[in-house]
Amino acid sequence: MGELIGYVRVSKADGSQVLDLQKDALLHAGVGDQMIYEDFASGKTGDRPGLDACLKALRSGDTLAVWKLDRLGRDLHHLVNTVDNLSKRGIGFRVLSGQTTIDTSTAQGKLMFGIFASLAEFERELIRERTIAGLVSARARGRVGGRKATMTAAKIRLAQAAVGKPETVVADLCRELGISRQTLYRFVGPDGVLRENGRKALGGL
Structure with a gap:
């Protein structure tokens, strides 16, 4: 006992x-x-x-x-x-x-x-249901895991090649990359030139 x-x-x-x-x-x-x-x-x-x-x-x-x-x-x-x-x-x-x-x-x-x-x-x-609902909502807004999606090297290269071109609609590009306009312009300028964050992400190139 x-x-x-x-x-x-x-x-x-x-x-x-x-x-x-x-x-x-x-x-x-x-x-x-x-x-x-x-x-x-x-x-x-x-x-x-x-x-x-x-x-x-x-x-x-x-x-x-x-x-x-x-x-x-x-x-x-x-x-x-x-x-x-x-x-x-x-x-x-x-x-x-x-x-x-x-x-x-x-x-x-x-x-x-x-x-x-x-x-x-x-x-x-x-809690589980709320978490799942939050993740679904986040993905619908281009985010994964409830956080803003980050820029990868591949995304930076694509953005660098597309931004500044007459045929590029920035809103469509951001939607395809799963990022916000603000995130895009932290790495690549409106003319397609890499910014400091972009250069750091690509290893200083």
């Missing part, structure tokens, strides 16, 4: 009495005094060494216990991903008080754990 490990967090606004309440609740639940990790910071602070150490100490079969759900996550995004990570690692989770009490040794607690996992998966799918 795994260890029962506790985590407490208190901010200046909470006061020391809240830390005592958290510790008393954890001790009453069976967490050993030496198995409680602490942080003294705002929930919005990214640097939480106590939580980092706690999560590293947990092993499969262990259970993490907190006083209330808001002690664990600095925001909903962080909370959902932390709980989902615990689930994937085979670590139990208990919330001892508050409106949302959880104990993954019970059927209801397992259901709550599953909801957190579903929320995390839902968020990952949303």
